[in-house]
Amino acid sequence: MINTQEQITKILKDKEIAPSYTRIKIYDYLAKDKIHPTVDEIFIDLVKLFPTLSKTTVYNSLKLFIEKGLVRSVNLHDNKMRYELVRSSHGHFKCDTCSKIYDITMEININLPKELEGTIIDDYHHLLIGTCSNCLNKENSN
Amino acid sequence: MINTQEQITKILKDKEIAPSYTRIKIYDYLAKDKIHPTVDEIFIDLVKLFPTLSKTTVYNSLKLFIEKGLVRSVNLHDNKMRYELVRSSHGHFKCDTCSKIYDITMEININLPKELEGTIIDDYHHLLIGTCSNCLNKENSN
DNA sequence: TACAAAAATGTAATGATTACAATATTATAT
DNA sequence: ATATAATATTGTAATCATTACATTTTTGTA
Numbered sequence A, B: 001m002i003n004t005q006e007q008i009t010k011i012l013k014d015k016e017i018a019p020s021y022t023r024i025k026i027y028d029y030l031a032k033d034k035i036h037p038t039v040d041e042i043f044i045d046l047v048k049l050f051p052t053l054s055k056t057t058v059y060n061s062l063k064l065f066i067e068k069g070l071v072r073s074v075n076l077h078d079n080k081m082r083y084e085l086v087r088s089s090h091g092h093f094k095c096d097t098c099s100k101i102y103d104i105t106m107e108i109n110i111n112l113p114k115e116l117e118g119t120i121i122d123d124y125h126h127l128l129i130g131t132c133s134n135c136l137n138k139e140n141s142n
Numbered sequence C: 001t002a003c004a005a006a007a008a009t010g011t012a013a014t015g016a017t018t019a020c021a022a023t024a025t026t027a028t029a030t
Numbered sequence D: 001a002t003a004t005a006a007t008a009t010t011g012t013a014a015t016c017a018t019t020a021c022a023t024t025t026t027t028g029t030a
Helices: A005-014 A021-032 A039-049 A055-067 A133-140 B005-014 B021-032 B039-049 B055-067 B133-140
Strands: A071-075 A081-085 A091-095 A101-111 A120-131 B071-075 B081-085 B091-095 B101-111 B120-131
Touching: A005 A021, A021 A039, A021 A055, A021 A081, A039 A055, A039 A081, A055 A071, A055 A081, A071 A120, A101 A120, A120 A133, B005 B021, B021 B039, B021 B055, B021 B081, B039 B055, B039 B081, B055 B071, B071 B120, B101 B120, B120 B133
Parallel strands: A091 A120, B091 B120
Antiparallel strands: A071 A081, A091 A101, A101 B101, A120 B120, B071 B081, B091 B101
16 A cells, blocks of 8 residues: 555545545555556456445546546547546556556657647647567567 | 549558548548547538438448558547548647647657667557637636 | 449447436534 | 534436447449
8 A cells, every 4th residue: 555544535635525435445546556447447446345336436536536636537549538646747658469558758849839829738648559568579489 | 622532532542442432421521621520520421411321331431541541540538539631740739618629749759668668659649638829818808 | 234242331239428316424513 | 412414425327439240232343
């Protein structure tokens, strides 16, 4: 456990989120899980812990976390949303072969077109898709 | 019309796509449409032109176009895929207020983590989200 | 013109997400 | 501690995008 229950409680309170048991568990799951889980993955794992959990609650909680700036959605072009805790700016690399997702850091220089001068950028999402070196090595050794 | 029917026929044939009436119309739609349409938008507009069109055909055609490298999917984090013709590398900016989508050029330096050395990148998607200057000006003038 | 291959269609199924009303839990004032 | 109001959670049904698949239509070729 990266954060103790007390730490998570504080994090939620600081964002004006009532630190219910469910929300603490969902936050904790995201803090431990580095694979950008879908709602289904979160639900399937957490419902083992407390069988009364509802998938709707997972949706509601994530929506709230996003509104309060704790969580970001991650979209890997596979028809389902994924979620991660907001942390320092990074992009994602998805291996098309093994489906693994990697966090990557990247420097970006944006040239906004003239019609966009003065625009405010609140958020960004960078996704690279390819074949990871692990999978390339396996291919070569066949 | 940016491309004549003959030009589109040639483009499709060059990619080994049989240039059927339907495919030509879908390609033509993407060539004219700069707003990264969804399947629904393509279907609604084209079915006016030939009412026998089926939405499944739109899906099938786009899938084929993507396989042949003519089309890319664009995901704006709104639970539906969008499509655009493959053209020179660019990202997208979505205005959260007016929902307008802009194409943007950007320079990107990627620092792949050590575990990703040797990785092959086939494709990338860059999405910025914010408020466009038009919407900011409207806000200010209130 | 006939026939085989390919394209298009229409319906039903799937899967993610949302809407919403009902229930349970929590926080607050007394 | 208790009552009450506010909030959180739940479960079901609805919605919407996408896919599967069998059937029909169109196309290309002999």
